[in-house]
Amino acid sequence: MKKGKFIGMGVGPGDPDLLTVKAVKTLNNIDVICAPKSAESKPSLALSIIQSVLNQRINDYITLEPLFPMIEDKNELQEYWKEASKLIIEKLDAGKDVAFITLGDPTLYSTFSYVFKLIYDLDYETEIIPGITxxxxxxxxxxxxxxxxxxxxxxxxxxxxxxxxxxxxxxxxxxxxxxxxxxxxxxxxxxxxxxxxxxxxxxxxxxxxxxxxxxxxxxxxxxxxxxxxxx
Amino acid sequence: MKKGKFIGMGVGPGDPDLLTVKAVKTLNNIDVICAPKSAESKPSLALSIIQSVLNQRINDYITLEPLFPMIEDKNELQEYWKEASKLIIEKLDAGKDVAFITLGDPTLYSTFSYVFKLIYDLDYETEIIPGITxxxxxxxxxxxxxxxxxxxxxxxxxxxxxxxxxxxxxxxxxxxxxxxxxxxxxxxxxxxxxxxxxxxxxxxxxxxxxxxxxxxxxxxxxxxxxxxxxx
CATH class of the missing domain: 3.30.950.10 (Tetrapyrrole methylase, C-terminal domain)
Structure with a gap:
């Protein structure tokens, strides 16, 4: 079975109209959306930005919301990133495309980069869609x-x-x-x-x-x- | 008569799908598009990026293509910027909205900023739409x-x-x-x-x-x- 593609996507600073056309097109068809949150009780801001696009979808999608707590200890954080990458890889291996959404741009100060490295090194197909910083x-x-x-x-x-x-x-x-x-x-x-x-x-x-x-x-x-x- | 609004718009680095939704919405309705070119024979790259959006428009629009030559002399350049701002102000005074398009983002290394200052100081309504850098x-x-x-x-x-x-x-x-x-x-x-x-x-x-x-x-x-x- 063809494996899925892992996409990092910037959703911009807050206004949903600052999403790119490419991001909207991708969100209209993506199988899985990964939107980390910093606490169980705190919904992802990036997810709220794309909500209006998702609301217009006809077909189903899966949302992954791994926990990325706001802590400083890099060793502890690495465990969370590994855990998230496992969840994502499971979907990729099942042939599903996964979009990891980040506030702003995925290449600037985003936890996306840690998860991306883990998955990129395993030779999955990847893409990065820039966002408004x-x-x-x-x-x-x-x-x-x-x-x-x-x-x-x-x-x-x-x-x-x-x-x-x-x-x-x-x-x-x-x-x-x-x-x-x-x-x-x-x-x-x-x-x-x-x-x-x-x-x-x-x-x-x-x-x-x-x-x-x-x-x-x-x-x-x-x-x-x-x-x-x-x- | 209500005066028009002056909008600075980033069109991103090249792929038309990297336009923001806001840019596309604005381009679908704007009265006037200002796309400076560096030489008479050299069409604007920013204009080519939005061409596919413009091709789908139903209503007419005007394109202004002032000349901004690639020269270093700031005094000479200022004359070109003043000339462009005059063309734009004429449209604004006629109640037309004008979008000045720039490659990348309008606030980073763009000649837009010079023209913007001239028009902003005259108290016209303005807006800046960021673009992918x-x-x-x-x-x-x-x-x-x-x-x-x-x-x-x-x-x-x-x-x-x-x-x-x-x-x-x-x-x-x-x-x-x-x-x-x-x-x-x-x-x-x-x-x-x-x-x-x-x-x-x-x-x-x-x-x-x-x-x-x-x-x-x-x-x-x-x-x-x-x-x-x-x-």
Whole structure:
């Protein structure tokens, strides 16, 4: 029997209309959808984004919702990824195509990459469908250009000790999950004497999207701060 | 009379199926499409990407194709941008909505941003629709993850003197238009002693897409090299 294909699919930042045509076409026919969740009680945000597409399907599909808890221990996490890949491989071996959905793009800061490696190494047919990244969703919402001409853009997923070092070498900084470390970020950015424009976006492209000048004050997982140093 | 809305729209890296649903919906109804071209004899690549959508339209639309030559002189370029914005404003004042289409995403290295500023400052209603960026198109084509966990991604639009300085501070480098400067890039990257994975992609998501390990050898405008330093 022909084995199924494993597809990684970005569903974009939140607005279902920011799905690609390719993602919608795939979702209309896919046998199995894999949508990990971080806790048993917490439905997958990525799954909610594609729900309106799934609601229009005529034929049945299977949904896998493996648990990927938000823990730091990589050894423990690996067990969860292996467990998820087993569930997926079972479906692939039965000839079913599986789409693993991720918020934003599957190649940027996604747990998809760990599961993908496990399955790719076993020689299954694979495909990656890119998605709108949260940070271009944020710049679109804020109506600012991220970069022009020869400007360098730096994407920093976490405010940590390396940020001050790289700061002077780039022009635009996209800092993710900033609401966790607003004070630390303020201190680092204000320490740079160049002229700057600071814009924060929360829940980009969703109904409760917020765009503001300056740093984020509220706690929110989906917070991004864009800092543009003007030459 | 109600004035028209000015919309910046990313059409993605090349495959029409990488348009967003929002872009397709907008293109089905928009009054005017603005698709700059770099030379009179050179049709817009962005326009060719949306052609299949436009071919299915029932009602008429207008296409504006202002000239944005590939020159370096910013003063001279500004005249072209002003000229384009005049053409667009004429349509907006006549109550027509205008979509300015750009390859990839409109907020990343697009001439759209210059025209947008001119029109935004005049208080017209505006919107930006994000597009799939060429570099996530490239990582998807190459089936690699760009970054995981706390890894820093640096986007470098041009191989220049700043690259060696920033190199040690990031984990993944996306270098655009690399075929122009392959030798210089090789020298800089090989000067970094960390383990690295180098992948080049040309014409990502198009029919003649090429993915290869190492640097680009052919001359091609749409060449991107991804360098991942492994920790």
């Amino acid at each position: 949260s940070f271009t969703g944020c710049s679109a919402a804020a109506k600012i250009s991220l970069a022009e001409k020869d400007e360098i853009v730096v994407i920093v997923p976490k405010v940590d000790g390396r940020l001050p070092q790289i700061l002077e070498h780039g022009d635009t900084f996209v800092i993710m999950k900033t609401s966790r470390h607003t004070e630390k970020l303020k201190e680092i950015i204000n320490g740079d004497e160049r002229n700057k424009e600071i814009i924060s976006v929360q829940n980009c492209s969703m109904k409760d999207e917020k765009v503001r000048n300056g740093f984020t004050e509220e706690k929110n997982y989906l917070s991004t701060t864009i800092i543009k140093f003007n030459k | 060429s570099f996530t198109g490239c990582s998807a084509a190459a089936k690699i993850s760009l970054a995981e966990k706390d890894e820093i991604v640096v986007i470098v639009p041009k191989v220049d003197g700043r690259l060696p300085q920033i190199l040690e501070h990031g984990d993944t480098f996306v270098i655009m238009k690399t075929s122009r400067h392959t030798e210089k890039l090789k020298e800089i990257i090989n000067g970094d002693e960390r383990n690295k994975e180098i992948i080049s992609v040309q014409n990502c998501s198009m029919k003649d897409e090429k993915v290869r390990n190492g640097f680009t050898e052919e001359k091609n405008y749409l060449s991107t090299t991804i360098i991942k330093f492994n920790k």
